Amino acid sequence: MKKKQFSIEGASEGKSEHGLDRRRFLETGVWAAGSAIGLTLFGTGGRFVVGDAYKDKPTQWVNVGEVAALPVGKMQSTTYSVRRKDAWRTSEEKGILYVYSDDGVIFTALSAICTHLGCNVHWMPENNDFRCPCHDAHFSRSGEVLSGPPQRPLIQLETKVEAGQLMVLV
Numbered sequence: 105m106k107k108k109q110f111s112i113e114g115a116s117e118g119k120s121e122h123g124l125d126r127r128r129f130l131e132t133g134v135w136a137a138g139s140a141i142g143l144t145l146f147g148t149g150g151r152f153v154v155g156d157a158y159k160d161k162p163t164q165w166v167n168v169g170e171v172a173a174l175p176v177g178k179m180q181s182t183t184y185s186v187r188r189k190d191a192w193r194t195s196e197e198k199g200i201l202y203v204y205s206d207d208g209v210i211f212t213a214l215s216a217i218c219t220h221l222g223c224n225v226h227w228m229p230e231n232n233d234f235r236c237p238c239h240d241a242h243f244s245r246s247g248e249v250l251s252g253p254p255q256r257p258l259i260q261l262e263t264k265v266e267a268g269q270l271m272v273l274v
């Protein structure tokens with residue numbers, strides 16, 4: 105039996121029948137791999153550059169409690185749990201927030217999430233400031249950075265009073 109022989113025109117010069125030579129094929133492959141690596145690194149590194157700028161906007165009101173029961177001038181912390189839904193899934197988000205009022209009328213609410221890398225800050229009444237245990241950042245009572253690596257203040261959350269209850273948007 106006679107063996108069939110295949111030949112591709114230009115194969116000896118590294119060219120296929122479609123005109124894509126070996127060198128061009130390898131160049132395309134290297135560019136594609138480089139682009140994939142670059143996009144991956146940019147995506148990961150970009151998270152540190154833009155921080156939470158592209159995070160979903162807060163959409164849910166959390167009831168912090170009766171306004172009359174919140175002690176004036178004292179920092180209060182509260183935990184919350186909300187369900188978030190995106191295009192694909194529903195997830196439960198738990199968090200901590202701090203509220204205070206110096207006059208019982210105007211309330212300030214701050215997220216406990218450190219703006220450096222996301223650890224929870226703690227209120228230190230003896231120092232009258234917030235401390236982040238992860239990299240020893242200090243924030244003022246109103247959330248401004250006093251020291252440490254964070255570049256941005258604590259996130260201030262919107263508040264409203266509804267039927268005597270203090271509500272915070274998270």
Ligand code: FES
Pocket residue numbers: 218219220221222223236237238239240241252253254
């Ligand atoms: Fe708070 Fe780094 S995460 S200082």
